[in-house]
Amino acid sequence: MSVEIDRDKCDGCGVCIEICPTDVLRLDEDGKARVKYDECWYCGCCELECPRKAVKLRLPYLVS
């Protein structure tokens, strides 16, 4: 997966969901952020903006 979200650190504040340039993130049933749409650009804005450092961009390949 392109974006890894540490479920212990994520408190569901929604900052990453709000700013994602391709708008691919949503909260899941546990109230944690997840990639809902397979349209990540690997820009890393979510990692840059996360106030709890719960997001990590991972780019092994350009597919997720």
Place this chain on the structure above:
Amino acid sequence: MKILKTDVLIIGGGSAGCLAAIAAKDADPGLDVTIFEKANIKRSGSLATGMDALNIVAVPGISTPEEYVEDVGRNLLHGVIDEELQYLLAERSFAMLKKLEQWGIAFEKDDEGQYVVKDLFSAGGKFTVPMDGWNLKPILAREVTSRKIKVLNHTMATSVISDFKRVHGATGLNVRTGEFIACSAKATVLTSGGCSRFGLPTSQYLFGTFDFPGNAGDGYAMAYRAGTDLAGFEYVQYWTEVKELNTPLGKYYLDKLGVKNIDASGKEIVDSDDPEYLVRLLLSGGGPVYERFSHLPEETLKKIEQIIFSSERKLPILSFFKERGLDIRKDLIEYDFEDFCLCGGHGASGVKIDSNAMTSLQGLYAAGDVAYVPWQMLTGAFVFGDIAGQSAANYAKTCSGPETNWDFVRKEEKKVFSPMNRSHGIKPSIFEFKLRRVITQYLAPPRNEAKLRTALRWIKRFKTEDINQLKTDDWHELGRAIEAEFILDCAEMNARSALERKETRWDVHDYRSDYPERDDKNWLKHVLIRIDPKTWEMTILTSPVKRKIKSGV
């Protein structure tokens, strides 16, 4: 339906859009200024994660606008240039740097306090000023919000409201809530970027593009349907990038530090700065092509790492090297032609504008990657965004209205929601793949008449059959369906313009295998696109280049 009225409507809150909104509000704080932004202006557009340099600045005492016009005309545009616009860009570039500095952007200076100015990538001449621009977008967003400009985030424009003479605003869709918006405006500014989702990346991943994939040619298609002139669509942005990372990684600067380009047999490529050589090699099956660093001294390697890991899009670059375990001390880095797109910033496709950033339609302005100021880069987005905002404000102050064209709005609303109302059909992602597969196969240079005509046959079929069968299940996906139709219009603009230009002017960017030579006698001119308002057919025209200064092209 949400009904809005505003004085100045900005479509797209990226680099150019933020500057346009700020300039319009500063020109007259009494004006109502509204931004439609597909994502969130804090991190949106091509500048989402920031930028490492302001590429085009004529720093007094270092370089001049005349030199810039000459360099860009000769080295990048090969003579097809409207010098007035390029001159204006360079002339206003230093004042723009100063404005950005006031807003808190730090530009690199030497020990004596002078700006560090580097060569402009592939155009020569000293014009590029490195900057600490990682927070450029949040800073622009801060300047916008502090001016009480209305920002509609998660709102994409679906059409420009036009009667083919004058523009009266735009319709929009909130891609989170599905709310349809009719926004009447006295003046409208298009700043919605280029068409990044064009050729399929070699990875086949629809969003694995070099440029920001949220830009799907929205502005090109909307402007075309509204009746403006567009130009430069035969030129595709196409260059070598790191395989599956889809960024050039500052190749131009790395080569200058002694990095070697080598071919599949490990042999050094001597003419690696000749784009035609690399094209021939890669397209004839002579690839892969690699960059080799291992022969360089540790000091240089450290410098290179510093450049790579602090360049534009540094987060994916860091992750790519880490996840793949790449070390430039021992590993080769593979390059290829990864994807191609249409863009005014690093290419030459766009809506025709004049020196006031006005299009051929009254009340419609354009700036940034969507505008026809070839190779304008980030400086162009800022300078022409600024000009467009001022011009739009001046126009809004003098005219009445805005009027709402209800007939237009209702028709558009019905069309926009049709993919949500079908019981079955084609998913937008499936259609987009089919379309971009055809684009890649028949529109990627080198191309010829046979390929271009095949592309047009497919495009016609897509327009009459597939596009009317799209089926979507949520608002986000509906946005992608609307974008797919924008891409389709861009494909036709590219194919028809390429068919018109019977020469090869820009190497890999427009290579015609049936017309492989540059032909100055017949083709030192622009290829224009315009819709025929009676038949809705695409028409092609040409116009001469306009000289302002005596340039060597």
